[in-house]
Amino acid sequence: EAGVTQFPSHSVIEKGQTVTLRCDPISGHDNLYWYRRVMGKEIKFLLHFVKESKQDESGMPNNRFLAERTGGTYSTLKVQPAELEDSGVYFCASSPIVGVAYFGPGTRLTVT
């Protein structure tokens, strides 16, 4: 089966610009998670979708970040406007049930 895919693999933008990251989960997986790894290598949870609904968005750092999951399929994570500290690797995971997760390869975001 096809795995979790993310697009783009790498994005370089200037401070103040907008970037939209996309995650395509494994077909049929209701649960979709976004995480990010910023400087220091610690991976932090951002939010959790169950189908199209946000189950938990407690990890979203501020209102510059907006995540959507249209129709319960793919998800987008928009950063507007991007700041330098947003640089890092953003990746998503999907699962058919809570407790199992398949991770995507990640999108490396560089804000200059």
Next chain:
Amino acid sequence: GIQVEQSPPDLILQEGANSTLRCNFSDSVNNLQWFHQNPWGQLINLFYIPSGTKQNGRLSATTVATERYSLLYISSSQTTDSGVYFCAGDLRDDKIIFGKGTRLHILP
């Protein structure tokens, strides 16, 4: 591509028991880490352990980089230890590769 195998895939233990989780890589990786995904989906960093042994309370981890595996030990398990444990490493092109996880269920 590089494969990451975690074993066992599922583990059910009684509270108080000890457990060993294993992570094997088919090739060299950098920055090996262990994470705990709690029942609410949050991924908690446990250890950053590219090599050697580290301990944090009831948890410890050992990575033998030359043999491309890492072990996570949980002693005196508690129900709050339940969840999925992932290992992950950085590949040479800076991508992160995760294992599929070990689902641990601790019974009271």
